[in-house]
Each structure stands twice: as structure tokens, then as C-alpha cells.
Amino acid sequence: xxxxxxxxxxxxxxxxxxxxxxxxxxxxxxxxxxxxxxxxxxxxxxxxxxxxxxxxxxxxxxxxxxxxxxxxxxxxxxxxxxxxxxxxxxxxxxxxxxxxxxxxxxxxxxxxxxxxxxxxxxxxxxxxxxxxxxxxxxxxxxxxxxxxxxxxxxxxxxxxxxxxxxxxxxxxxxxxxxxxxxxxxxxxxxxxxxxxxxxxxxxxxxxxxxxxxxxxxxxxxxxxxxxxxxxxxxxxxxxxxxxxxxxxxxxxxxxxxxxxxxxxxxxxxxxxxxxxxxxxxxxxxxxxxxxxxxxxxxxxxxxxxxxxxxxxxxxxxxxxxxxxxxxxxxxxxxxxxxxxxxxxxxxxxxxxxxxxxxxxxxxxxxxxxxxxxxxxxxxxxxxxxxxxxxxxxxxxxxxxxxxxxxxxxxxxxxxxx
Ligand SMILES: Nc1nc2c(c(=O)[nH]1)N[C@H]1C(S)=C(S)[C@@H](COP(=O)(O)O)O[C@H]1N2
Ligand SMILES: [Mo]
Numbered sequence: 001x002x003x004x005x006x007x008x009x010x011x012x013x014x015x016x017x018x019x020x021x022x023x024x025x026x027x028x029x030x031x032x033x034x035x036x037x038x039x040x041x042x043x044x045x046x047x048x049x050x051x052x053x054x055x056x057x058x059x060x061x062x063x064x065x066x067x068x069x070x071x072x073x074x075x076x077x078x079x080x081x082x083x084x085x086x087x088x089x090x091x092x093x094x095x096x097x098x099x100x101x102x103x104x105x106x107x108x109x110x111x112x113x114x115x116x117x118x119x120x121x122x123x124x125x126x127x128x129x130x131x132x133x134x135x136x137x138x139x140x141x142x143x144x145x146x147x148x149x150x151x152x153x154x155x156x157x158x159x160x161x162x163x164x165x166x167x168x169x170x171x172x173x174x175x176x177x178x179x180x181x182x183x184x185x186x187x188x189x190x191x192x193x194x195x196x197x198x199x200x201x202x203x204x205x206x207x208x209x210x211x212x213x214x215x216x217x218x219x220x221x222x223x224x225x226x227x228x229x230x231x232x233x234x235x236x237x238x239x240x241x242x243x244x245x246x247x248x249x250x251x252x253x254x255x256x257x258x259x260x261x262x263x264x265x266x267x268x269x270x271x272x273x274x275x276x277x278x279x280x281x282x283x284x285x286x287x288x289x290x291x292x293x294x295x296x297x298x299x300x301x302x303x304x305x306x307x308x309x310x311x312x313x314x315x316x317x318x319x320x321x322x323x324x325x326x327x328x329x330x331x332x333x334x335x336x337x338x339x340x341x342x343x344x345x346x347x348x349x350x351x352x353x354x355x356x357x358x359x360x361x362x363x364x365x366x367x368x369x370x371x372x373x374x375x376x377x378x379x380x381x382x383x384x385x386x387x388x389x390x391x392x393x394x395x396x397x398x399x400x401x402x403x404x405x406x407x408x409x410x411x412x413x414x415x416x417x
Pocket of ligand 1: 101
């Protein structure tokens with residue numbers, strides 16, 4: 001069954017039941033719906049302030065994160081605040097989001113990172129390596145966008161189950177390690193006819209359950225190996241446990257879940273993993289249907305951009321010149337251009353790309369200076385990738401709320417005073 005992108009208008013079904021999560025989220029749709037429903041902006045702000053729960057404290061394993069930069073959804077899901085990305089292109093490690101499908105392993109595994117072992121299978125000469133051995137083989141550094149496939153799920157009006165991420169389940173990170181290609185060549189090449197590269201996470205699995213139902217093991221098409229890295233360093237520091245230390249698989253251009261943390265096995269396989277996270281999890285399922293292996297897996301990312309300033313969370317914007325800024329990436333390819341609209345997508349202006357280009361898998365920062373009189377605006381942005389593909393207006397509806405790159409869903413309502 002073909003799934004059509006819905007070029008959705010504002011979700012008016014929210015009119016009757018203004019939902020606090022959506023208001024706090026500050027999506028244009030929610031704000032518009034709420035003001036249509038008869039709230040004044042200040043009354044709404046008051047209602048939000050008086051009912052907002054105290055922020056959850058940082059879990060111990062990420063106690064070193066910057067608390068004011070993070071939204072703690074749960075011990076295993078922490079989001080970067082829109083206003084905390086900064087303008088340095090690279091996302092500082094202490095502000096980068098966290099997503100764990102299982103609790104992180106014990107910190108003892110990073111006490112001696114060089115001693116961590118990974119086994120490489122599905123090559124002519126399979127063998128295991130310590131991180132120390134890998135460091136003697138090769139060195140490559142790549143900047144990539146790490147983005148959870150659920151980033152933007154909180155902007156789906158039908159509220160799919162799962163963490164209601166806004167834009168902060170993503171970051172741009174510099175990774176260093178050994179190219180998977182180098183390793184594979186050294187081991188005599190990929191075994192005949194093996195179509196997938198499968199990575200297995202090093203978590204300790206809970207007792208008494210089928211390991212397949214909980215383990216983090218993901219397969220990607222074998223060609224993804226070309227640009228993949230086994231990384232021991234991020235943003236110039238040894239890979240912290242929370243982000244996958246001692247060793248992490250980086251699959252540039254692919255959604256977060258394919259970037260296996262604390263990787264203990266890298267295998268070239270004839271079939272995709274039979275772990276639930278691969279077979280039924282992270283599938284683009286038609287609305288109302290469950291995940292199954294016939295549906296597309298969450299692999300390559302599409303073009304996406306969003307605005308980081310002005311942000312609803314930083315309050316009303318002083319009138320006059322405003323530097324509208326944000327980030328944009330192509331997914332599997334670089335950025336050609338970014339357009340910004342201050343009238344909800346009726347008219348667009350080309351933004352300027354700011355700062356160095358860190359390669360096709362990194363994001364670009366953009367800015368558009370505009371003169372704004374006092375009033376209410378809906379600001380939006382849309383990227384066109386290097387192959388000429390423009391970020392879509394609508395989202396692709398799916399049960400899990402994955403891959404939301406709709407520019408309309410990401411539009412923001414702002415007030416200029
Ligand atoms: N071993 C392992 N790898 C994993 C996960 C996990 O739970 N275990 N979560 C995946 C998901 S869903 C995402 S979005 C990213 C999150 O990376 P981060 O926590 O470093 O931001 O890691 C991926 N790799
Ligand atoms: Mo994710």
C-alpha cells in the first residue's frame with residue numbers, strides 16, 4: 001500500500017483539547033490552535049507556568065551533562081533544548097541528546113577502553129580486535145549528524161507512542177576511529193553474497209527474557225560500510241560510556257539507531273538481524289499497522305532543517321533586525337541551499353550558510369537577517385540538498401512517528417514586541 005505524504009494543514013483537531021505537552025513544545029500548530037481556542041498568550045503562559053512539573057534531575061551516568069541545556073524525558077531519553085545547540089556547528093558533548101533502548105552498561109567498561117574487544121565476522125579471515133589494535137591500523141575523522149529517527153515525533157498531531165522529541169534528539173558530532181573499509185580489506189574482504197552489515201551492542205541483557213526481544217542489534221545494507229567508522233573518540237575526547245564508549249559504530253547518513261554503542265560484534269550477514277529492534281522495531285509502518293520486516297527500515301535520513309533562534313522557549317523577540325538562524329542537513333548528501341519564511345511558507349527568502357562546511361554528513365548552520373515589526377509570525381525553513389531534493393512540506397504518516405522532516409510541522413509561532 002503506497003503511503004502518501006499528507007500536506008497537512010494546521011491540526012485543528014487539537015482545538016477542543018489544548019494539550020499541555022504541545023503548548024510547552026511551542027510548535028506553531030499548538031500555539032495557533034490554543035490562541036484560536038480563546039486563550040490569550042499571557043493567560044496561556046501562566047497556565048503553563050503554574051502546572052509545569054519541576055524538571056527531572058540528570059541520571060547519574062550523565063551527571064556531567066549541562067542541566068540547563070537538557071530536557072530529561074526519562075533516565076534513558078534526554079533531549080537538547082532548541083536554545084542550547086549554540087552556533088558553533090558541532091554540538092558540545094555535554095549538551096548532546098541521549099537515547100538508550102536498554103540501560104547503559106556499567107562504567108567499568110570504559111576504565112580501560114583500549115582493552116575492549118570487538119569480533120569481526122562475515123569476512124574472509126574473521127578475528128577479534130582490542131581497541132588498542134584498532135588504533136594501530138588507521139585513523140579517520142568524520143563529522144556526522146546523529147539523529148534519532150523519532151526526532152520530531154512530538155510534532156505528529158496523533159501523538160504516536162514513544163518519546164515526544166521536538167528537535168533536540170539530534171546533534172552534529174566529530175568522530176574519530178578506524179574505517180570499516182580498512183578493516184575489511186585487511187581481513188580479506190566481505191564474504192560472498194553477504195548483503196548486510198550487522199552491529200551488536202555490548203549491553204548486559206536482562207535475565208529471563210528472550211534475548212532477541214531486547215538486544216540492540218541492527219543491520220544496514222552492506223554498501224553503508226564504505227563510509228562507516230568504528231570510533232573511539234568524539235568531539236576530541238575519548239568516547240564517553242553514555243555515547244557508546246569504548247567503541248561505537250558510526251554509519252554516516254543513517255538514523256541514530258544504526259550507530260551501535262559499545263559495539264562488541266560487527267558481522268557481515270546474509271540476512272538482517274532477527275532481533276526485534278530490526279524485524280518489527282524501527283519500521284515505517286502504515287498508520288494503524290504494526291511493524292513487520294516487509295516495511296522500510298529506518299535507515300537513510302532525509303533532508304531536514306529547523307530554526308534554533310528565535311525559539312518559543314526564549315520568549316518574545318525585540319522588534320527590528322532579527323537574525324533567524326538554524327541548522328540544515330541533507331542526510332546522505334550535502335546542503336545546497338536553505339530558504340526561510342516569516343509568513344508560514346507563503347513567501348521564502350534564501351538564507352546564508354554560515355561557517356565551515358564539515359562535509360556532506362554534517363549539518364550547516366544558516367542565518368537570515370530580517371526586519372520584523374511587532375506582531376505574530378510563523379517562521380519556517382526548508383533545505384534543498386546537493387541533489388536538488390527539497391525538504392517536504394508534509395510528514396510521512398507512520399505508526400511509530402519516525403522520520404518527521406516536514407517543514408510545516410517544524411514551523412514556529414513567535415511574537416515580536
Ligand atoms: N548499544 C546501543 N546502541 C544504540 C542504542 C542503544 O540503546 N544501545 N540506541 C540507539 C538509538 S535509538 C539512538 S537514537 C542513538 C543515540 O545515541 P546517543 O545516546 O549517543 O545520543 O544510539 C543508538 N545506538
Ligand atoms: Mo533513536
